[in-house]
Amino acid sequence: MKHVKTLNTxxxxxxxxxxxxxxxxxxxxxxxxxxCTVGNQSCENKNK
Amino acid sequence: xxxxxxxxxxxxxxxxxxxxxHIVDDIVYDMIPLIEEDMDASDKALYEALEGRYDMADxxxxxxxxxxxxxxxxxxxxxxxxxxxxxxxxxxxxxxxxKALCLHIAHDCNLRCKYCFAEEGEYHxxxxxxxYEVGCKALDFLVANSGARRNLEVDFFGGEPTxxxxxxxxxxxxxxxLEKEHDKNFxxxxxxxxxxLNDEILDFANKEMHNLVLSIDGRKEINDRMRPTANQxxxxxxxxPHFQKAAESRNQQNYYVRGTYTHYNTDFSKDVxxxxxxGFEQISVEPVVCDPKEDYALREEDVPALLEQYDILARxxxxxxxxxxxxxxxxxxxxxxxxxxxxxxxxxxxxxLEYLAVTPWxxxxxxxxxVGEERFLMGNVYDGITKDEIVKEFGRANVYTKPECRECFAxxxxxxxxxxxxxxxTGNINGNYGIGCKLQRKRIECAIMIKAAESS
Numbered sequence: 001m002k003h004v005k006t007l008n009t010x011x012x013x014x015x016x017x018x019x020x021x022x023x024x025x026x027x028x029x030x031x032x033x034x035x036c037t038v039g040n041q042s043c044e045n046k047n048k
Numbered sequence: 049x050x051x052x053x054x055x056x057x058x059x060x061x062x063x064x065x066x067x068x069x070h071i072v073d074d075i076v077y078d079m080i081p082l083i084e085e086d087m088d089a090s091d092k093a094l095y096e097a098l099e100g101r102y103d104m105a106d107x108x109x110x111x112x113x114x115x116x117x118x119x120x121x122x123x124x125x126x127x128x129x130x131x132x133x134x135x136x137x138x139x140x141x142x143x144x145x146x147k148a149l150c151l152h153i154a155h156d157c158n159l160r161c162k163y164c165f166a167e168e169g170e171y172h173x174x175x176x177x178x179x180y181e182v183g184c185k186a187l188d189f190l191v192a193n194s195g196a197r198r199n200l201e202v203d204f205f206g207g208e209p210t211x212x213x214x215x216x217x218x219x220x221x222x223x224x225x226l227e228k229e230h231d232k233n234f235x236x237x238x239x240x241x242x243x244x245l246n247d248e249i250l251d252f253a254n255k256e257m258h259n260l261v262l263s264i265d266g267r268k269e270i271n272d273r274m275r276p277t278a279n280q281x282x283x284x285x286x287x288x289p290h291f292q293k294a295a296e297s298r299n300q301q302n303y304y305v306r307g308t309y310t311h312y313n314t315d316f317s318k319d320v321x322x323x324x325x326x327g328f329e330q331i332s333v334e335p336v337v338c339d340p341k342e343d344y345a346l347r348e349e350d351v352p353a354l355l356e357q358y359d360i361l362a363r364x365x366x367x368x369x370x371x372x373x374x375x376x377x378x379x380x381x382x383x384x385x386x387x388x389x390x391x392x393x394x395x396x397x398x399x400x401l402e403y404l405a406v407t408p409w410x411x412x413x414x415x416x417x418x419v420g421e422e423r424f425l426m427g428n429v430y431d432g433i434t435k436d437e438i439v440k441e442f443g444r445a446n447v448y449t450k451p452e453c454r455e456c457f458a459x460x461x462x463x464x465x466x467x468x469x470x471x472x473x474t475g476n477i478n479g480n481y482g483i484g485c486k487l488q489r490k491r492i493e494c495a496i497m498i499k500a501a502e503s504s
Binding site: 001002003004005006007008009010011012013015016018019020021022023024025026028041042043044045 | 066070071076110121132201389390391392397398466503504
């Protein structure tokens with residue numbers, strides 16, 4: 001495309017099918033104890 | 049839902065419901081709201097709406113690209129996830145799986161930080177140290193309630209956990225003894241103010257702690273104002289060499305220096321950069337959460353300056369990384385390609401379900417921020433969870449139960465934010481902590497701008 005550059009992102013819809021394994025970290029645990037962020041976490045599902 | 053914004057010379061378009069991120073030129077940026085309003089708008093109508101700012105040929109070409117994105121499911125994607133919320137939350141609340149514990153090893157502290165939500169380590173209660181027996185019961189509880197989850201997180205927290213470090217060491221040993229038998233992998237974290245962080249503790253931490261969280265606020269005068277010792281002296285000179293040694297000994301990985309900014313340092317980008325200049329590469333500095341009546345509380349009128357600070361910081365981080373000086377700022381971390389699945393994005397931080405806090409005497413709360421709030425006492429390590437209604441209350445909370453979140457572009461990045469912040473600001477875990485949300489949205493915008501900058 002000439003006018004648009006799209007960054008590579010995970011398709012949320014596809015993640016519905018193989019998601020929810022729960023092996024990822026809890027959101028607040030990793031560094032910040034008063035600010036929940038989820039989008040920074042890495043998926044740990046080996047079968048995604 | 050589409051969110052467009054300009055930052056650092058980039059036009060950025062977020063397709064909220066697919067997660068797609070586009071960097072676009074001015075013509076597409078200007079046309080997207082017009083097409084979102086009228087999907088069937090003709091090129092001529094678009095030309096007229098744009099008041100001759102662009103050529104007709106360019107408009108036709110840009111419109112065709114926008115429509116192609118829509119066809120590819122990367123723009124104007126409808127929200128189709130609300131239908132899954134019930135099934136996600138039902139399973140979670142009926143068969144809760146615990147995967148992380150915050151162990152309050154010591155309700156006591158050797159610093160007197162003015163903003164401490166633990167009230168100088170004592171959490172609205174008495175001074176206490178966790179015994180080895182209570183700690184073992186907590187780890188047993190975690191293993192017994194973790195179902196098939198293999199990776200289990202345990203944070204040694206306080207107060208100041210190094211004031212009870214012999215118990216920490218023995219609990220790590222006990223945890224390791226459970227791993228093989230139960231096919232579990234413990235990831236331990238130590239959160240410390242650094243006063244007692246000597247070689248012995250550091251060696252142990254480097255061997256056993258998956259992560260180390262080191263509390264320091266930034267510049268000496270900023271740190272010492274809010275983080276004095278018990279006899280009201282500054283802590284900066286004591287803790288800094290300990291932290292520098294710790295960061296180097298861990299090869300600048302698997303640790304964070306973390307600070308808190310308040311009304312007294314609304315120029316907090318200087319604190320982040322000060323920490324970087326001191327040699328720290330993994331940095332987290334976050335807004336204070338406290339009673340709005342406190343003199344150091346962030347105020348609505350501070351917000352514009354705070355938002356600008358994130359812009360300044362984002363630009364400086366890009367610059368420093370380009371120069372080969374690596375810096376990772378926790379609140380600008382975003383994993384676009386390998387980030388969480390929708391189930392995780394819908395369910396948030398997991399407090400009250402997957403993540404629980406345990407007091408020195410074994411009481412269980414939804415998270416460390418609720419410790420001492422008796423309404424949220426859920427059970428204890430001996431009897432397990434005795435108040436299922438609290439599990440259900442936290443399990444049901446998600447971006448669709450929070451009215452402000454439903455319409456927010458950031459909902460799948462922050463997942464509804466911190467329920468403790470919401471509770472303390474509004475008295476309701478489904479409430480909205482306005483200042484926190486404004487800062488969160490800005491951090492997400494900056495984080496994605498950095499991705500855009502580093503992709504070009």
